[in-house]
Amino acid sequence: MAIAMDAEALARFLEEAFPQVAEDYVIEEVSEMALRVRLAVAERHLRPGGTVSGPAMFSLADVAVYLAVLAMVGPKALAVTTNCSIDFMRKPAAGQDLVAEARLLKLGRVLAVGDVMILPADGGAAVARATLTYSLPPER
Amino acid sequence: MAIAMDAEALARFLEEAFPQVAEDYVIEEVSEMALRVRLAVAERHLRPGGTVSGPAMFSLADVAVYLAVLAMVGPKALAVTTNCSIDFMRKPAAGQDLVAEARLLKLGRVLAVGDVMILPADGGAAVARATLTYSLPPER
Amino acid sequence: MAIAMDAEALARFLEEAFPQVAEDYVIEEVSEMALRVRLAVAERHLRPGGTVSGPAMFSLADVAVYLAVLAMVGPKALAVTTNCSIDFMRKPAAGQDLVAEARLLKLGRVLAVGDVMILPADGGAAVARATLTYSLPPER
Amino acid sequence: MAIAMDAEALARFLEEAFPQVAEDYVIEEVSEMALRVRLAVAERHLRPGGTVSGPAMFSLADVAVYLAVLAMVGPKALAVTTNCSIDFMRKPAAGQDLVAEARLLKLGRVLAVGDVMILPADGGAAVARATLTYSLPPER
Secondary structure: OOOOOOHHHHHHHHHHHOOOOHHHEEEEEEEOOEEEEEEOOOHHHEOOOOOEOHHHHHHHHHHHHHHHHHHHHOOOOOOEEEEEEEEEOOOOOOOOOEEEEEEEEEEOOOEEEEEEEEEEOOOOOOOEEEEEEEEOOOOO | OOOOOOHHHHHHHHHHHOOOOHHHEEEEEEEOOEEEEEEOOOHHHEEOOOEEOHHHHHHHHHHHHHHHHHHHHOOOOOOEEEEEEEEEOOOOOOOOOEEEEEEEEEEOOOEEEEEEEEEEOOOOOOOEEEEEEEEOOOOO | OOOOOOHHHHHHHHHHHOOOOHHHEEEEEEEOOEEEEEEOOOHHHEOOOOOEOHHHHHHHHHHHHHHHHHHHHOOOOOOEEEEEEEEEOOOOOOOOOEEEEEEEEEEOOOEEEEEEEEEEOOOOOOOEEEEEEEEOOOOO | OOOOOOHHHHHHHHHHHOOOOHHHEEEEEEEOOEEEEEEOOOHHHEEOOOEEOHHHHHHHHHHHHHHHHHHHHOOOOOOEEEEEEEEEOOOOOOOOOEEEEEEEEEEOOOEEEEEEEEEEOOOOOOOEEEEEEEEOOOOO
């Protein structure tokens, strides 16, 4: 299955469709059914103590799988998150970016399922994992 | 089981511990093992089209159950979210606040489990539901 | 929204479609978007110690929401479970049946979402809770 | 971290502790923080049409991560499943075994988290995935 959008095309799409959050994310790699994106951690993502907040990790996981879907089906698809199960396993260390490695496990006619590991950008054990389901619009 | 913190005490705690987000939330009601909190929707919670974003709903669910736990165990407890399963069921209408109704299903020695419904403040069907698990520190 | 199948019709359907498990379940009450079903606990549902096994509780949750969907959309719908998030909160006491109280939170064109509480039939705190998503076939 | 129980020791433990289900499972490989187990599919695991039932897949996922925990912490640990999120992605083909590949993502003092892919034994795309959390007893 061919890639419909590469990292550059996805970054452009993000800027146009989600200007509020586009600068948070750096798309590092796009491959078939998989994508890696980095959260450029800023003050607004932190909790007291300098650790990345749960909502910021949720957002990263959501964006990672969303972009992995778009990479395969193209920018017209209006995928909607219907379910997320996320496990927070370790407190992220302060002062470093987080990387999300997403892979699509299913890309069906009406549903896509992907999982994602969230890792410290400088290496080390996963801080969180998530699985997300997207509903794909019928017009595909 | 007695309530350890009322709405006012919880609001004060939120302002001190999480000053970045405290103004987003209005604690409307605290009762035994249950709590209702409103997200005062602002520009930063929206996606294009004026609908509340997934991460903003995740945050609301997380805060609601977290506060319900604190209401029962008091401000010393450093509860940490370990798991969240969230279902996004309907697109929230633009231009209105969201309300989270949380209840604790379990408040054990090391784990607390709560679920939460997210509803439009002006009435109507639930837009999301979530279940969250918190790890409670041993020093309790 | 009218009920398409009552308790008797659902029980008959269960016997025809799932003869292996039909005798395990007693449908106690069917109402709009909600259903209560009892697991008639037998030896095969138990773990050593006499407590109901996790898989038996998973099955009960799955059947409860599945039947709640069928009650609303009728026997032709071939709903397929796509996701389940289940929390096991307390060990069920030995020697008593379990009851599942399911309600549908969403009954859309392609997806249905329901949650369910699993309670001891003789009363007491919930032993488990679950949320399930079903994919509904397009021929509806 | 050393392996505390190998495949043979785990199989013996399963026979003693869970004689009702032990014959269903063949432990194929044990390594650090990972384990592969096969469900020897029999009539009782099937739905009409010959496809493996959801509860049978839930059980397989649960056993796989449970055994992966025991492999690391030894037979004294009485791990209890507290949460499972499972996605059913494809209908398993009739007439073949299923294999679960589990890996532990966290093995903490009080909680263990593992995920698992369920695949057709003869190859092909994953039919389900799951993440499970276990509470570990304090006496460890």
